Amino acid sequence: DQQVKQNSPSLSVQEGRISILNCDxxxxxxxxxxxYKKYPAEGPTFLISIxxxxxxxxxxxxxxxxxxxxxxxxxxxxxxxxxDSAVYFCAANNAGNNRKLIWGLxxxxxxxx
Amino acid sequence: DTAVSQTPKYLVTQMGNDKSIKCEQNLGHDTMxxxxxxxxxxLKIMFSYNNKELIINETVPNRFSPKSPDKAHLNLHxxxxxxxDSAVYFCASSKAGAxxxQYFGPGTRLTVT
Numbered sequence: 001d002q003q004v005k006q007n008s009p010s011l012s013v014q015e016g017r018i019s020i021l022n023c024d025x026x027x028x029x030x031x032x033x034x035x036y037k038k039y040p041a042e043g044p045t046f047l048i049s050i051x052x053x054x055x056x057x058x059x060x061x062x063x064x065x066x067x068x069x070x071x072x073x074x075x076x077x078x079x080x081x082x083x084d085s086a087v088y089f090c091a092a093n094n095a096g097n098n099r100k101l102i103w104g105l106x107x108x109x110x111x112x113x
Numbered sequence: 114d115t116a117v118s119q120t121p122k123y124l125v126t127q128m129g130n131d132k133s134i135k136c137e138q139n140l141g142h143d144t145m146x147x148x149x150x151x152x153x154x155x156l157k158i159m160f161s162y163n164n165k166e167l168i169i170n171e172t173v174p175n176r177f178s179p180k181s182p183d184k185a186h187l188n189l190h191x192x193x194x195x196x197x198d199s200a201v202y203f204c205a206s207s208k209a210g211a212x213x214x215q216y217f218g219p220g221t222r223l224t225v226t
Contacts, residue, residue: 032213043117043203043217044156089156093213100169101213103156 003027004092006104014112019077021107023090026071030102032093035064035075037086038106044089048075080111116140119204119218126194127226134189134221136204142216143209144168145187147179150201150220162187163209194225 005024013019023033031052036044050057050064050073057064063076077084090104117138126132138145146169147159160179161169167179176192191198201222205215 034213041219043205043219044215045217046214049213087154091213100158100161101215105154106156 002105003030004090004102004104006088006090006107008107009105010108010110012110012112013080015082016079019075019080019084019109019111021075021077021088021090021109023073023075023104024071025073025092025102027092027094027102028071029094030092031095033064033066033073034091034093034101035062036089036091038089039086047088077109080109082111082113085109085111117204117206117216117218119202119221121221122219123222123224125224125226128194128196130194131190131192132194132223133191134202134204134223136187136189136218138185138204138206138216138218140206140216142206143184144207145181145184146205146207146215147187147189148203148205148217149173150203152200156203160187160189191223194223196225199223199225 003026034049035047037047038044048059048062050066066073087106087108089106091101120135144163146161150156159173162181165181178190181187201220203220204218207215
């Protein structure tokens with residue numbers, strides 16, 4: 001039973017345009033949501049997060065939006081750059097279960113020059 | 114300076130062998146984790162230690178045994194390796210109470226033949 005779902009395994013956008021990566025979750029006990037970025041042959045690196053009490057968090061070109069009623073969050077990258085090409089993982093912190101992270105399967109983003 | 118390091122980076126071994134993967138972090142974090150990323154790219158937590166104490170122990174075969182000699186190290190020992198153990202294993206660490214912002218090592222690609 002996958003509690004965090006990233007339904008798009010891949011996404012391709014042009015440099016300079018907006019990239020929108022989506023994530024859906026099922027567990028209402030999640031209290032914190034994160035996006036991690038992963039390059040090949042490296043471990044994931046933390047990118048941006050949002051608490052369940054907020055609906056938006058912005059950090060430079062990256063913005064995460066949370067819609068609790070829809071159990072949906074999205075990561076916006078504007079403008080997209082070729083260096084953003086990576087796999088993006090959505091993860092949720094489970095406050096009710098030893099505070100472990102539950103991960104989505106990732107979306108592979110390709111930003112074309 | 115490497116924050117979270119793992120050795121070896123690649124490990125090829127035969128079924129039935131016993132092997133260990135080592136992890137060290139120099140971030141001063143109290144909590145360390147082992148994750149397994151399988152062929153479907155699903156990142157799943159296996160174990161977590163906080164200050165050398167086991168706090169998360171997911172349903173993994175008891176052939177897998179973590180050992181934390183001190184809070185900067187978390188090693189993973191695997192007995193009687195099976196084909197299905199082939200995966201990338203990631204070590205991670207975080208500050209206590211901030212389990213959502215985890216810092217990952219580069220991964221160890223284990224291939225069992």
